[in-house]
Amino acid sequence: MWKSILQVSSTDPDNTRRRRLLNILLVGIFVSAIVGLLIAGYGYIAKAGEPSDIFLLSIICLAFLVGAAIIHLVNRHYVKIASYLFILLLVVAYIFSDTPFQISDGRSVFFFSIPIVIASLLIHPLASFILSAIGCVIITWAASTINSQPDFVVMIGFFMLALISWLSSRSLDQALKELRATNTSLDRLVQERTRDLANALARERVESGRSKAILESIADGVIVFDLHGIANIANPASERLLELSVKQIINTSIDKLSQNKALDAQNQGILADLLSNPNEQRTSYRIQWGKRTLSVTSAQVTDTEGNDIGTVAVFRDYTHEAEVEKMKSTFLAIVSHELRTPLNAILGYAEMIKEEVYGPVTEKQSRASERIMTNSRRLLDIVSDLLDQAQMEAGKLTFQIRSFRPEELLEAVHGVVDKFAAEKGLALTSELDPNLPDTLNGDIVRLQQVLVNLISNAIKYTDQGSIHARLYRSDTRHWSIEVLDTGEGIPEENLSQIFEAFRQVDSSATRKHGGFGLGLTIVKQLAELMGGEIKVSSKVGVGSAFTVILPITHTRNKS
Template structure:
C-alpha cells in the first residue's frame, strides 16, 4: 500500500519537460499544489463530517472560498503539466492566486498590522524557488501593494517596518536562490564532465574487453591445440586452467583438475610417493628455473616443467606446469642404455683375451719372435687397451644416465692418488718427451673423505687428455685446498689450446672439438663428459680456461670433508 501511494504521488508530481531547471521548478510547484489540494480537501471533509456548521462558527462563504481554492489549484496544476504553455506561467499564477487567497484568511486589521501580517512573506520566499531568483523583488512589491489596499479598506496606517521587511526577505531569498542556482549549474557541469569521462572510460573498457576477448580466444585456441598437457595454478596452488591434453596424460577429467590443489592431482596410485615429493618441490620452486623432472605416471613416463607466471608489475601470480608424454623416449633411452651396457660388458671379455694373448706373444711365452712380430704385438696391445678404455667409458656413461652409478664416501689419501697418476701416465708422457709435474700443496689434509676410484678416474681422464693434446712442454697436476670448505684438482698443459666457441660444448656427451689433432688421437667424446658428471655427483664443479697456442687449465672444485665428515681448516704439515 505504501509503495502504491508513493508511485501515485510520483506520477502526480512528475512534469513532461527535458529542461532540468524547468523540471526542478515545476516539480516543486506540483508538490505544493498536490499537498495543498489534498490538505484543503481533507479539511473540508472533516468539517462536513461534524455536521454542525453553526456551532463551529463557520459561514457558507468560507466553504465557497475553499472550493474556489481547490478549483484554482486544479487549473494551475493542469497549466503546469501542459507542454504548450510557458513553464513560468503556472508558477506566476500560483503565487498571485496564493497572495490573493491570503487576503481572505483573517480580518483586514490583522492582515494589515496584526497577527496575520507574516503570511505575505510566503509568496516572496516561494517566488525565488518557483521563478527566477529576482522574482522575489517583484512579489515583494505586489504584496506591498496588496497590503496598502487592505490598509485603506480597513482605515489602518500601513506598517512601514513590515513593508521594509518584505524587501529584506526578498534580498535574502534572492541571494540564497542565486547561490543555489549557481551551485546547481556548477554541479550540472561537473556531472556532464563526469558523464563524458564515464562514456570515454566505458568506450576504452569496451575496446580493451573486446581486445582481451579476442586475445583470450586466441590463447584458448593455442592452449587447446598443444599436444602437451598444461595446468595453470594460482598463488594458493589451486588449478585454475588446463587444456584437454592433460586429461589423457593423467587420466583425470577437467572437473577433477580445475579448482583442485596439487595434492588432489597427485592423489593417485599411479604416482609414487617419491615422485609426488619431487613434483611438489618443482612447482614450489618454479621461480628458480629448475631443470625438467621425469616422473612415472602409471605406465607412462612424463616430463614436467614449471615456470612462474607474473603480472605486469612483475609480481608472481601463479605457476604454469607443462606435462609432456616422454614414454617413448624413455623406453628408447632405456633400450639404448641396456644395449650399451650389454654390448660393453660382452666386449670386455674378448678384448681382455686379445690383450692377454698379445702380451704373451710379445713376452715370447710361445717361443721366440722377431722384432717385427714384437712391434705388431705392441700395436695390438695399445689398440686393445684403447678399446677397453672406450668400453669402460661407455659403461660408465650408461650407469650415470641410468642413475645406477653410486659415489662411495670412504677415506682416501690425495698423495696416493697423485702417485697412481705418476705410475699410469709417466710412460705415456715420457714417450712424447713431456714433463709430468705432480704437486701436492703442503696445506692439504693427508686423509679426506671421497670415492678414490672415481677421483682417480677424474684425474686420469684429465691428465690423459692433457698429455694427448700436448706436443711439447709439460703437464702439471696440482692438488690443493681452497679456503676451509673445498679442495681442487688442476691439470695445466702447454698444448694447442681450445677454441673459445668449443668451450660451450666441450663437456657434452659424444662431442669433440673439430680439428686435425682430435681426429688423429681418436676417441668418442666421452672422457670430459664423464668427468663433469662424476664431479657433479660429488657436489662439485669443473671449469676450463684455455688460449690457442698456450694451453688449457681444467679446475675441479670439490667439497673438503675429513674423516669425521666435516670440513676442515687446511693443515700445514709436510708430506
C-alpha cells in the same frame, strides 16, 4: 496520492519543486474554500449573519474552489501559467474580499503580503517586488475611490516584505541548487566507483579465466598447496597423470598425497621431501607413480608483495622418455660389450703373433703387430669415451661412492699412464699433500678416469719436459687434483672452448695429436657431476695447469 501531491523534493529541478509547492497551496485553498462553504451553509440554515454576506462568502468560496481546480489542471502541464493564474486568483480575491477602505487602510491591508511571499516562491524571487508594486497600485486605487490618501507606510512595508522574500527565496534557491550540485557530484562519484569496481571484477574474472584456461589445457599436472600443505588447486592433467580425480586431490595434504599406494617407500620419501621443501634449489626429480614415470618440480608461490602463500607442484609425464633412456642405456651396454669383445680378439691375436705363439716373427712383423695393438687400443678408448659421453648426456652415469686412500688412486693412475709418458720420453711425477685426509669419499673409478684423461691430455700436448700430478687439500671443505705440463700451452682466446665436446683448439691438432677431443669434456662433466669444478690456466710456450676441485664430503646422487 496525498504523498505525491504534498511532497517537495529538494533534489527535483525548480519546475517540479514549484509544481509541488503550488499543489500544496491549492490543497490549502481547496480545504479553506470547503470550510468557507460549510460556514456559509451553516449561516444560511441557522439564519446567522446578513444573507448578502453569506451569499458573497458562498460565491467567493465557489470561485476559489473552481479556480483551484482549474489551476490544478493547468499545473499538470504548465507550471508557469498555473503559478501566474494562482497569483492572479489571490490578487482578484483580495480586491473583491473587502471594502476599499479596508483594503487601503484597514484590517485587510496586510493580507496582500500573502501573494507577495508566494510569488517569490512560485514564480521568481524577484516577482515579490512586482507584486509589491501591484499591491501599492491596488491600495492607491482603493484610497482614490474613497477619496483618501494611500498609506505610504504600508507601501514601504510591502517593499520591505518583498526584499525579505526575495532574499530568503533566493537563498533557498541557491541552497537547493548547491544541494543538487552536491548530490550530482556524489552520484557521479558513486557511479565512477561502481564502474571501477565492475571493471576490476571483470578484469579479475578475465585473468583468472585465462589462468584457468591455461591450467586446464597444459599437459603437465599442476597442484597448488596452501601454507598448511593442503591442495586447493588441481588441473585435469594432474587427474590423468596421478590417476586420481580432482575431487580426490583437492583438500588432500602433502603427506597423504605422498603416501599414495602408487608410490613405493623410496618414492614416497622423495615426493614428501620435494613438496615440503620447495625452497631448495634443485633439478626435477623422477618418481615412479604406478606405471608412469613422472618428473616432479616444486616451487614456492609468492604474492606480489613477496609473501609465501603456498607451494606449486608440477608433474610431467616422463614415461616415454624414461623408456627411451632405458633402451638407450641397454643399447649402450650391448654396444659396449659387442665392440669390446671383437676388439679384444684383434688385440689378442696381434699380441700372440708378436709373442711368437705361432712361431718366430721378423722385426718388421713384430712392429706391425704392435701397430695393430696400438690402433686397436685407440679405437677402444674412443669407443669408451663416446659411451661415457653418451651416458653423461643421458644423465645415466652413476657414481659408486666409497671411501678410498689417495695413494690407491695415484697408484692405479700410474699403472695406466706411466708407459705412455715413457713412450714419449716425458718425466711423469706425482705428489700427495700430507694435509689430505687419509681416506676420501668418492667413486675411485671415475676419479681415476679424471686423472688418466688429464694426464693423457698433457702427454698428448707435451713434446718435451715433464708432467706433474698433485693431489692436495685446497681448503677445509675441498680437495684438488692438479696436472701441470710443460707443453705448448693454450692461447687465452681458446681457453673457453677446450671443454666443449668434439673440439680441439686447432683442427689440425686432430691430425697431429689424434683423438676426438672428448677427454676434457668428460673430465669437466665428471667434475660437475661429482659436485666440483674444473679450472685451467695456461701460457703459450710455457705449459698448462688443469685443476679439478672437489668437495671432501660426498654429494647426493641426482636422479
